[in-house]
């Protein structure tokens with residue numbers, strides 16, 4: 001068995017975003033039947049449906065746990081328990097690590113992270129709340145390209161090094177070492193191979209070789225076009241300049257992966273400016289026609 005579930009599918013800020021009145025945030029508020037609300041990116045996986053691992057930890061994690069009974073404590077196991085066994089961190093971005101702080105109620109946790117991501121979090125005094133009692137937090141160091149086992153789950157995980165630097169709040173800690181600040185993940189169990197790459201600064205030959213061997217690829221669906229964010233909010237950057245290959249165009253993700261025949265391809269991490277959020281848009285239609293799915297909160301892999 002290999003359970004894989006998306007608990008949130010939006011990019012940072014979610015859909016709608018608290019301070020955004022762009023057309024999709026507005027339509028999400030006024031007609032959610034056309035533009036569905038989405039929580040910030042969060043994935044969970046399990047080898048048996050009982051012990052669960054989180055891929056990063058979003059600021060919406062508390063709501064995501066309450067919306068998914070698999071992740072909730074069970075009264076039969078005592079007053080304090082959780083099926084959440086560990087967290088794999090692929091970045092130190094706030095949108096992907098703030099949720100760790102929400103899990104601080106003296107609950108023992110295992111965090112898998114690179115040495116640099118660990119150092120970044122430990123440099124922040126908030127994270128001392130996770131080390132108030134002995135054995136509250138267990139760090140497992142992960143290394144780009146080196147396969148490791150996710151606890152006793154039977155799931156193997158290989159970190160895929162990506163271009164990327166530490167976020168603004170920690171930029172002075174950056175070492176420039178490839179794959180330390182940003183990772184994709186190759187997840188394997190029982191012959192099934194899933195690539196989890198919600199942030200793609202470029203589609204390299206190496207990445208295509210990994211995708212070629214996968215049955216399921218979850219890819220960066222942040223922006224439809226390079227200029228989309230900038231067109232919506234003046235003064236904001238282009239998609240590629242902030243580490244996201246857009247979906248459309250001759251050099252976009254859809255075109256660059258069109259010749260690979262892995263069976264299942266899904267976009268995650270969708271920004272609230274992306275027209276594919278509207279199920280009736282031509283862009284959404286183009287994504288479907290190209291054989292891609294647009295993940296929604298609660299999306300899960302068939303067993």
Ligand SMILES: [Zn+2]
Pocket residue numbers: 016017020021022023024025026272273
């Ligand atoms: Zn918006």
